[in-house]
Amino acid sequence: MKRPTIKDIAAAAGVSKGAVSLALNGRSGVSEQTRARVLAVASSLGYRPSVTARALSSASADAVGLVLVRPPRALGDEAFFFQLIAGMQSAMSSALLLQVVESREAEIELYRRWWAEHRVDGVFLVDLLVSDPRVELMSSLGLPAVVVGGAGHHGELASVWADDYAAMTSVVEYLKSLGHRRIARIAGLGSLLHTVRRDEAFASSVVDGGASGGVDGVVVYGDYSAESGAAATRELLSRGDRPTAIVYDNDVMAVAGVEVASSLGVAVPAELSIVAWDDSVLCQHGRLTALSRDTFAFGARAARALLAVVGGALPTDVEDVLPELVVRGSSGGAPGA
């Protein structure tokens, strides 16, 4: 009652192991007649190839990898990643090898190992850094990879990204059009590429003269946690010339910001407009104006891109649809405007 192996099929079909392998993989070297017989025997025996054995002789591993570098406890609140993972899975029939590690060094070591052992066919690269060493690593290893969320082109790698620059510009323009002249930004980790992109867009559209003239823009950095969002908001709101609008880099920080504002007696949106990046159940329920994108679909797109690269396709850059600003109750005209 053991699961049948290629050897059993060979015996049952009266051919050699090698012939069975060729037949099953649709390669030439066996007659159509033999191939048909082998396939028949295989299916009648309920044969399923062993991914483990196959991986050992340097073929497909039937899995792709994702490594997240985070303090594990902080991860659970980030709905973004889970949405992304769910989306990836929806477009893949293979399994996802997931591991959370503490350091970038451990991450790199893991890639080396997984690839050397053919445990994965390819990997997703998230949280791209400015001049990220992983890009070079993938090329030198020859490990198929897709950069997820890092705008622009990265060496020889495929990437799937959304235009953070344009999105940030649209948010600032929206706020300016409402009469805001002191706009703040509570950013995420400054080491991440997309943070830098957003910084650039923010800086550029803030100083941009245009019809509305330049405005005052200040940036404070957080780490996506509610605590850091609250602290940053508190700092901004306690200034003499406090901003009339704040753009947050994620939903958790934005929600924390709303809390702080209300506890300080600052009315939202009458005295302070709040915009969150990345929509979620949290924003929907909190009625937060948010930059919304379909993270699930984004994940699915990333998975398809990775499968293509694994399949030998030339790496391409896929731009996701532009995040759309969903206006809810947390934003409005500037006070006195």
Added chain:
Amino acid sequence: MKRPTIKDIAAAAGVSKGAVSLALNGRSGVSEQTRARVLAVASSLGYRPSVTARALSSASADAVGLVLVRPPRALGDEAFFFQLIAGMQSAMSSALLLQVVESREAEIELYRRWWAEHRVDGVFLVDLLVSDPRVELMSSLGLPAVVVGGAGHHGELASVWADDYAAMTSVVEYLKSLGHRRIARIAGLGSLLHTVRRDEAFASSVVDGGASGGVDGVVVYGDYSAESGAAATRELLSRGDRPTAIVYDNDVMAVAGVEVASSLGVAVPAELSIVAWDDSVLCQHGRLTALSRDTFAFGARAARALLAVVGGALPTDVEDVLPELVVRGSSGGAPGA
């Protein structure tokens, strides 16, 4: 510059492959002197064993599995699972093989395959059903497994669980003490074991005479989605004798319930008290009274239990701490009480 294999070490240390294997795995059959030499050579060469090859010869696979049966898109909003996964990872050094499938049959097929190929050392079983076929399957396969969240004892399997019965009872008692006499419950999938447990506890404590006497209790089933929570709430609130308190089986449905209540002009908590199961950022920000437990720690505990079973320990049942009711703004005295 290829990664060194056991063969390279053998050559460098001047012994056979077999001796190297014995030495590295701390097994008897080699002298301490030889072992030391082999270990020295191995570390100087930066040797890392190949999990793939090792798995093939029926040893450790250095990974554990988790299969989720869900429509993938619905998954992303369930912070619970991601918290759980993050917690699991925090207590494991091995990777997690994660796959989302559409059907229970596919799930079972996956367990068979993963185990036959030694792709995993063990699996987590979540969303336990009433008389779940997986329990029997694990025993017959001999696949180490831990039941996560299914109260009670399951065949020969280890389990990690929280006392849903006691928790539900405490919620109902709390509501009764506030004067509520018509209490409803919006449950999750009726096929899940923990739903049944909560049903039993709910039914029992609702009819329980005690000091406060019996109360009216009705149960409606949802599927954890915001839509189903909203629909169920709408149904309950449009009844003639609408409940004055509703207990939800998860956070997403509870939050949707708050929305519906306010859209129907039913004041929370003045006219309707709402209690959510499983606390989350969502509940915290929505100021929902919720049954809170540390899902992250729960996941970590489950991981440790699985590692123990994989390591050959006798399966045990570990009871998690009792979920604690965190009272926030969504619950209060019954109207007119």
Added chain:
DNA sequence: GACCCTAGCTAAACCGGTTTATCTCCGGCT
């Protein structure tokens, strides 16, 4: 001195596939 046991090691089989080298047979061409 014959016998047995054991520690310490080697050679080889094995896990379940893929891949390469080799062998045979058959047909076509000159």
Added chain:
DNA sequence: AGCCGGAGATAAACCGGTTTAGCTAGGGTC
């Protein structure tokens, strides 16, 4: 008739480990 080429198949090597059978040398026992 002799030679070549290719199709179809097989045997064997290989991937990187684990495991078992077997060999050798040394020590203890009677």
